[in-house]
Amino acid sequence: MELILLVLLIAILIMLVVIYMKFNRSDSFARIEKGIEQNERELIASKSYHQSLAKSYEILLGELSKTKEYLGVSDAKLNLLTKTIRNMNDVMVNTKKRGNFGEYQLYHLLSLYLGHSSLLYETQYHLSNGKIADAILHIPNQKQVLCIDSKFPSENYLRLVDDPSSVIAQRELRKNVKKHIHDIAEKYIIPQETSEEAIMFIPSEAIYLYLWEEEPQLIEEAHRHHVMMTSPSTLMGVTMTLLAITKDFQRAQNIEKIEKQLISLKEDSDRMIQRYEKAYRSANTLIKQLDDLHISMDKVNGKIQGMYEGEEKDG
Template sequence: MMNGFDLASADFETLVLYVAGAVGLALVVLFLLLRNSAQKRAEQTEAVIAQHMGQMAQRVDQLATGQAHLDGNLQAQAQAQGQIGTLMEQRLGEVQVNMHENLAKVQRSTGENLASMQQKMTDTLATQQLQMQENLANMQLRTGHALNEMQEKLNASLSGNAKQTATSLTQLQERLQTIDKAQENITRLSGDVLSLQDILSNKQTRGAFGEIQLNDIVSKALPTDSYALQHTLSNGKRADCLIHLPNPPGPIVIDSKFPLEAYERMLASQTEAELKAGIQMFKTSVRKHISDISEKYIIDGETADGALMFLPSEAIYAELHSKFPDLVREGFDARVWIVSPTTCMATLNTMRAILKDARMREQAGAIRKELGLLHKDVDRLGTRVENLDRHFGQAAKDISEIKVSADKAGRRARRLDNFDFEELAPDETDKVVPLTKPDS
C-alpha cells in the first residue's frame, strides 16, 4: 500500500509540473501577443502624430501669409486715418464758422422777436385789464339790480300773504259767529216738538221738509264752496248733499229721504199685532234704506267710505237708538251713520274744522313752497356769486402767469444780449456733421 501511495504522489507531482509548464508557456505567448499589439498601436499613433504635425505646418504657413497681408492692411488703414483726420479738421473749422454766423443771426432775430412780443403783451394786458374792469362794473350793476328786484318781490309777496291771511282769519271769525248764531237758533227751535203727522201730510212734503231742513243746517254750518246740493255722481245717482271733504276721508254724501211711513204706521198701531207688524215694517224699511244708501252713495275712489242718513226729527232719532239699536249697528256695519238735526250740526261742525285745517294746510303748503323757491333763488344767487368769484380768481391767476412768462422772456432776452451762450447751449440741438467715406 505504501508503494501505491508513493506512485500516486509521484504522478500528482508530475501532473503539477506539467500544469505549471503549460501555464508558463501560456503566459509567454500572451506576453508576446501583447507586445506585438503595443507595437502596432505605437506605430499607428506615430502615423497620426506625423499627420497632425504636417497639418500644423501648413497652418503655420497660412498664418505667416495672413500676417503679411495684415501688415499691408494696417499700413493702408494708417494712411486712411491720416486722411480722415485732415478732413475732420477742415469740417470742424467750417462748422465753427457756421455756428458763429448762426448764433449771430439767432441773436438778432431773438432780440427783435422779444421786443415785439413784449410790446404786444403790454398792449394785450392793458386791453384785458380795461375789459375786466368794465365787466366787473357791469356785473356789479346787474347784481345790484337783481338783488333789489328780488327784495322788492319778497316784500310784495310777504305783504300779500299777510293780507290774505288776515282776510281769511276775519272771514273765518265771521263764519264762526254766524254758525254760533245758527246753532243757538236750532237749539231754541229743537225744544218745539211738533207732530210729524200734522206737518208732513204727504210723501212729497216729507221729502221737501227733510231737504229744506238739511239745506238750512248745512248752509249755516259750512261755507258755500264746501258742499253741493242735488249733486249727480258718476253712477247717475243724485245725492241730496255732497260735502267736499279732503282725502282722507274724501267727499261724503248726506241723504235726507228717510222712510217715515213705516214709523207713522208703527205709532198709529192700536193692537199688539198691529204694533208687531209696524215694528217689522219699520225695521225692513230702515234696513232697505241703509242698503240703498250704501250701494248708491259709497263709491270707491269718488266718495268717502261712508255716508250719512239724515233724520229730520229728534224723536225718530231717539226712538231708533233706544228701541232699535240693532238697526244702528247694522248701519255702522254698512258704513252708514244715522244723524239727527242736532247731531248733524255737530258732525258738520267737525267737518268744518276739518275743512278749515285742510285749507290752513294748503296755505301753509303754499307758504312753504314759496319759501322753498326763495331758498333755491338764494342758493342759486350764492352759486353764481361763487362762480363770479372763481372767474375773478382765474383771471388774476392768468395775469400772474402772464407776468411770470413776461419776466422769463425778459431774462432770456437779457442773456442773449450779454452773449450768455453757455446757458443757452443746453437748449440748442446738437448738429451732427456727416463724414464722407475715405477713398479706398
C-alpha cells in the same frame, strides 16, 4: 203728529187767554177750554193714524171757527193760521211732501253750518250710476265725495207714539228703516267715486233718538253697510269736523307753499352773496390796480419834476 196738533191747540189756547184778558170774556174762555180738553181726549182715544190726523184737523178747524165767532178774530189771521195747519197736515200725510220737508231741512242746515260754499258741499249731486244724492260733502285732498240722503220714516213712528205696544208698527218701522239703509248703501256708495261711507239724515231728533235707544240692531245694520245715521244736531258735528279738516288741509297747503318760498328765497340769497363776493374781489383788485397806478404816476411825476428843475438851474 197728534203731539204736534196738541202743541198747536195749546198755542191757540194761550192766544185765547191773551185775548180773554183784553176782552174779559170768561164764558167764552171756559167753553173753548172745555172744547180743547174734549179734543185731547178724542185724540188720545183715536187708534187709526190717518183717521186721527183727519179728525184732529177737522176739530182744530172747528175750534178756529168758534174762536172767530167768540172773540172776533179777523178773517186774515184765521185764514193764515188755517193755511199753516192745512200745510202741516198735508206734509205729514203725504210721503212725497215729507221727503221734500226732509230735503229742505237738510239744505237749510248745510247752508247754516257751512255757508254757501261749493268747495265744501253740493246739493242734488248727479252720480255716474244715474242716482241723485240730496247732498254731498267734499273731503279735502280726495276726489271721492261723501253722499247724504234724507229719510223721514215718520208714519210708523207716529203709530208707535199712539200705541207704544203695537207690534205691527214696530215691525213696519224696522222694515222701513232697514230698506232705507240698504237703498243708501246700494245707491250712494260707489268705488272710486264716493267715500266708503254714506250718511242717512233723519230730520227728526225724536225718531233718531228712538232708533238709538230702542232699535240698536238697526244702528248695527247701518254700520255693517257703512251708513252713518245723523239727526239735525249730529249733522252739525259732521259738518264741523269737515270744516276743521278743510281748514287744517288749507293750513298745511299754505305751510308747504311758504316752505317752497323760503327755499327759493334762500337760493336767491346764496346767489346774491356769491355775486357780492365776486364784485368785492373785483373791486379790491381794481383798488390795488389804482394804487399801483398812483404810485407809477408819482414816480413819473417826480422824474419830470426833477428834470424840469435841473434845466432851470442850467439856464
